[in-house]
Amino acid sequence: MPETIEELVKQAIAAAQEAGVLPEFVVEDAGVERPADTSHGEWTSTVALRSARLARMAPPKIAAAIVEYLPASDEIEKVEIAGPGFINFYLNTAAHNEIFAEARAEGPDFGRSDIGHGEKVQVEFISANPTGPLHVGHGRWAAIGDSLCNVLDFAGYDVQREYYINDHGSQMDVFGESVAQRYLQLVEVMEKFVLDAQGAVDYLIQDRENYIEDEDDSHPETHPYMDAFNEALGGNSYGGDYIIKIAKHFYEVDGDKWVDVDESVRAPEFRERAYQRQLAAIKETCDSVRCHFDNWKSERAFYVEDENGESPISRTFKMMEDKGLLYRTDDGALWLRTTDFGDDKDRVVVKSNGEYTYFASDVAYTWDKLTEYDYEINILGADHHGYIKRVQAAAAALGFPGKYEVLLGQFVNLLRNGEPVRMSKRRGTMVSFDELIEEAGPDATRYTLISRSSNQTIDFDIEAVRRQDSSNPVYYVQYAHARICSILRRAAGVTYEEAEKMGMEAVAQKAIGEDPNLSLLTNPAEAELARTMSKFTDLIAGCARDRAPFRITHYVQELASNFHRFYNECQILPSENNPVDPELTRARLAVCDAVRINLEVALKLIGVSAPHKMYRNEEPQEA
Numbered sequence: 001m002p003e004t005i006e007e008l009v010k011q012a013i014a015a016a017q018e019a020g021v022l023p024e025f026v027v028e029d030a031g032v033e034r035p036a037d038t039s040h041g042e043w044t045s046t047v048a049l050r051s052a053r054l055a056r057m058a059p060p061k062i063a064a065a066i067v068e069y070l071p072a073s074d075e076i077e078k079v080e081i082a083g084p085g086f087i088n089f090y091l092n093t094a095a096h097n098e099i100f101a102e103a104r105a106e107g108p109d110f111g112r113s114d115i116g117h118g119e120k121v122q123v124e125f126i127s128a129n130p131t132g133p134l135h136v137g138h139g140r141w142a143a144i145g146d147s148l149c150n151v152l153d154f155a156g157y158d159v160q161r162e163y164y165i166n167d168h169g170s171q172m173d174v175f176g177e178s179v180a181q182r183y184l185q186l187v188e189v190m191e192k193f194v195l196d197a198q199g200a201v202d203y204l205i206q207d208r209e210n211y212i213e214d215e216d217d218s219h220p221e222t223h224p225y226m227d228a229f230n231e232a233l234g235g236n237s238y239g240g241d242y243i244i245k246i247a248k249h250f251y252e253v254d255g256d257k258w259v260d261v262d263e264s265v266r267a268p269e270f271r272e273r274a275y276q277r278q279l280a281a282i283k284e285t286c287d288s289v290r291c292h293f294d295n296w297k298s299e300r301a302f303y304v305e306d307e308n309g310e311s312p313i314s315r316t317f318k319m320m321e322d323k324g325l326l327y328r329t330d331d332g333a334l335w336l337r338t339t340d341f342g343d344d345k346d347r348v349v350v351k352s353n354g355e356y357t358y359f360a361s362d363v364a365y366t367w368d369k370l371t372e373y374d375y376e377i378n379i380l381g382a383d384h385h386g387y388i389k390r391v392q393a394a395a396a397a398l399g400f401p402g403k404y405e406v407l408l409g410q411f412v413n414l415l416r417n418g419e420p421v422r423m424s425k426r427r428g429t430m431v432s433f434d435e436l437i438e439e440a441g442p443d444a445t446r447y448t449l450i451s452r453s454s455n456q457t458i459d460f461d462i463e464a465v466r467r468q469d470s471s472n473p474v475y476y477v478q479y480a481h482a483r484i485c486s487i488l489r490r491a492a493g494v495t496y497e498e499a500e501k502m503g504m505e506a507v508a509q510k511a512i513g514e515d516p517n518l519s520l521l522t523n524p525a526e527a528e529l530a531r532t533m534s535k536f537t538d539l540i541a542g543c544a545r546d547r548a549p550f551r552i553t554h555y556v557q558e559l560a561s562n563f564h565r566f567y568n569e570c571q572i573l574p575s576e577n578n579p580v581d582p583e584l585t586r587a588r589l590a591v592c593d594a595v596r597i598n599l600e601v602a603l604k605l606i607g608v609s610a611p612h613k614m615y616r617n618e619e620p621q622e623a
Contacts (some may be wrong), residue, residue, distance in 0.1 A: 001075070001098075001534070002032040002043060005089055008071055009045050015069040021202035022065050035539075038531060041080070041088035042096065048085035059085025082474035096527060097518040099534045103594035107505070110601050111536045115544065116157030122369055123149050125379040126286070127164040130279045131175040133242055136412045137381055138459065139289070139433035144409060145379045146291040147549035147606045154605060155544035160373065161293045163286075164365065166276060168299040169358065175278075176271025178229075178238040180258070182247035183270070185225050187256045197248050204244050206318060242281075246274050285434050289442045290607045302364045303356075313356060313364040317349065320363075325397050336363065338393035341401070347390055356515070363394045370400040377547065379407045407547055409454040415461040440465050446607045447474035451553045468614075473557055477599065478611050480560035483567065484596040485612040491573060491589055496613055504612065508593040516586040525566040532562050533598055540605070549606060556602045565597050 009030040014282070016022040031046035048063035055062055063085045070079060075095035077117070080088045103110045125145025128138050147163070153159045184202065189200040206226045230237060250258065250270070258266050279296075286292065302313040310318075317334075320326050325337050334350035336359075349360040369376050376395075380387065388406045395404035414421040414431055421431055437445050444465040451473065452458050470476045489499045489512035499507045523531075543549050572588045574580040580588075600610040 001091070004073070004075065005032045005043050005045065006030045008073060008076075009047055009066060009087070012066045012068075012070040013047070013051075015071075016065040019069065021069070022062065023055050023057070025051055027051060027112055035086075035088065035534065036386050040082060040086070041090045042531065042534070043089045043091075044082075045087040046085075046088070048087060052085075063087050075104070093522060094519045096530050097521050099530050100518055100521075100591050100594040103533060103597050104508075105592065107597055108601060108604075110597055111540045112154050112156075113537055113541050114156035115541050116152060116155050118156065118158050120158045120160075120372075121152055121377060122162055122373040122375070123152070123377045123379070124162045124164055124369075127166065128282065129166045129171055130275055130282060131171055131238055132240060132278065134282055134285050134433040136431060136433055136460070136577045137409075139436060139445065140409055140412050140449045140454075140475040141379050141381070142286060142289060142291040142433075143446045143607065144407070144454050144549065146289075147446075147450050147552070148377070148379075148407075148547060150607070151540060151543045151549045151552075151579065151603045155541055157544065160295060162295045162297055162369075163293045164297055165279065165298045167279075168303060168361065172271055172275060173267070174233070174236055175238055176267055176274055177233055178243050179246050179250070180263075180266055180270040181229055181232045181237070182244050183250050184259060185229065186244070186247050186251055187259055189225070196250050201244050204240050207237060208241070208244070242278075246277055248538060250274075268477075285388055285437075288434070288437055289446055297365070297368075298363050299365070302361055311361060312368065316364040316367045317360070319367075320397070325599045336394065336397065338390055338397065341393040341396035343390050343393035344531075347394075359394075362391055363398075366391060366395050366400075366404065367398050370395060370398065370403055375403055377405045377407065379409060382408050382410050384408065401452070405547075406561045407454050410457040413457060413459045413573070414447070415459055415464075417463045418461060421462070436460075443478070443608045444472070444474050447553060448546050450550055450606050453548065453550050455567065473553065474608065475614075476558045477556045477603070478609070479614055480563050481596060481603070481610045482612060482614045483562070484592045484599075486558070487572060487592050488589065488596070491585075500612065504596065508589070512586050512589045512593060515532070516590040517583050518587055518590065520581075520587045521591065523566075523570050525562070525569045526588075529559075529562050529566055529591060529595060532559050533594065536598060552602050552606050556599060559595065559598060563592075566591065566597075 006029075009032070010027055013022060013027055017024055027047060027050075029047075029050070031050050032043055033046070035044045045066075048059040048066065051060045051062055060081065063081045066087060067079050067081060075091055075098075076089055077092040078090045080090070082088050092482050106112070123145055125141045126134070126138050128134055134142070149159050149161050185198065185204060186200045189195060189203050190197065193200075193203065195203065195385060210226075226239075228237070250273070257268070283296075298327055303311050305311045305314075317326065320336065322376075327335055327337065329352075331352040332354075333348050333352045335346045336349050338347050339345060347359050348357050349363060366376070378391075384406075385408060388408075391406070392404050395401070414436070439462050440448070448460055448465050449458065465472060465474065466473050470479075485499070485504060485507075486592065488507050488511050489496065490502065492499070492507045494502065494507060494510070502510075521527075532555075539551060539555055543551050543615055570588055571578050572592065573585060574582075596610075603610045
């Protein structure tokens with residue numbers, strides 16, 4: 001419709017200019033948009049205000065000329081001039097309701113657009129160190145990143161999802177050593193107390209849990225195994241339960257074979273195997289919330305040398321040195337001239353001892369990404385704020401100014417019935433993302449984590465998102481979808497099991513038949529549903545443009561609310577006490593089916609399921 005109105009306005013201007021009512025000027029954009037107040041019509045054009053300077057006429061006079069020469073249209077009921085020169089368009093009932101037919105015709109592609117024009121965009125998100133389980137903050141990056149990728153893809157971008165594995169550096173050594181020390185303790189506890197492996201795990205976990213730190217970080221009690229663990233690693237260790245459980249896996253596979261092996265042999269084995277196991281656990285967590293990556297990029301790969309003794313990182317720095325982007329200081333350190341590209345200071349990329357800095361990997365990684373993709377989006381926690389300018393400067397130095405974008409995500413306050421849930425990653429007692437998913441479920445978890453802008457903190461109340469009533473947004477929206485499926489099943493005369501075999505499209509077709517008469521839909525609740533659904537394509541395009549997938553949760557709540565109003569105000573299926581004209585029933589069933597499709601498409605974009613039947617207390621509940 002906006003394209004239709006755009007063309008009508010341009011034709012009217014051309015006709016008015018030919019008649020001499022308007023002077024010659026070129027209109028590139030008629031400014032067709034939705035008015036904030038729906039009483040001002042479905043669409044408005046600001047072309048008269050935009051053209052006032054070119055035409056050297058008052059906007060109301062330009063608007064009057066356009067309306068006078070506007071071609072007739074079967075879809076437009078009336079046109080009015082308002083305010084300083086707005087041209088408001090009111091659609092007739094048939095045109096207004098056409099959105100229902102459009103949704104049913106397009107099905108899973110309803111709302112799809114091509115604003116991205118195939119631009120290649122890589123989105124990197126989560127990228128947590130493979131030294132421990134994902135925490136709730138990582139879960140938010142998973143929800144935001146995956147949803148954004150879905151939206152970008154739906155809006156016509158060529159999207160790649162990437163997880164950057166930080167598997168290079170001293171933290172990996174500490175991780176492997178932590179597992180090795182726990183393995184040695186596990187074997188010792190088994191022998192000392194005559195326990196099996198699980199019994200020894202329970203003993204060590206209890207020992208860790210009892211290792212209480214007071215406000216001054218002192219240790220009022222002595223717990224021998226935790227003390228010994230910290231002492232062996234100089235206090236630099238990973239101390240959570242998961243370390244003990246990984247150590248148990250080593251014992252189950254190899255027994256006590258590593259107890260008397262020299263540390264120089266044991267250390268790399270524990271490092272590599274523990275790393276692979278933890279990486280597999282991270283992938284499993286992502287899969288559990290429908291977050292899938294196209295590529296898992298290893299940081300180590302940048303340091304692997306070829307037959308000529310060159311690595312991707314050395315080649316990157318050779319290129320930068322040739323371009324004069326690097327310089328050395330008296331101590332031999334190598335610096336990148338990031339201040340030439342907007343950074344507040346230059347950055348060290350090679351230390352005076354010849355070691356690459358962490359930032360050096362980032363530079364090589366940025367070069368690797370931007371030579372393959374048109375644009376890079378990186379989602380980071382708010383604590384990485386100081387990191388942005390330096391990497392953007394590095395991207396500009398590499399020849400890609402403005403091609404590197406960072407979305408900062410604020411953190412998650414985890415609550416239970418309004419009370420904060422204590423978390424401490426240092427003590428190993430944090431609530432992991434896995435635990436949150438297990439308690440709240442993948443749908444409620446993803447929906448809640450995506451429900452606000454990434455730059456806003458989220459209060460995630462576990463008990464609130466588990467409620468099965470209208471106070472819980474995800475339940476409320478899913479219930480609307482399930483209710484529609486129930487209505488269509490009843491209209492088609494099929495059971496839930498039959499419907500699942502047929503598919504809801506076939507069920508809807510059986511219930512509605514061919515060519516329902518949508519002009520019969522004149523109730524204000526029907527009009528409001530049409531108005532809401534007609535915003536969807538523009539909404540998704542805006543979500544892609546502004547990197548704001550959270551708006552979809554607001555949209556589906558509005559759509560569900562409007563549907564429930566429609567359901568309460570408009571008799572859909574005939575009853576003994578309230579017969580309905582069969583043609584009106586078919587039209588209203590078409591409305592139901594269109595809303596079902598819209599809800600399913602929108603929920604899929606944010607990784608949330610659209611159930612055909614709701615469950616309460618493990619029992620199926622007909623909506």
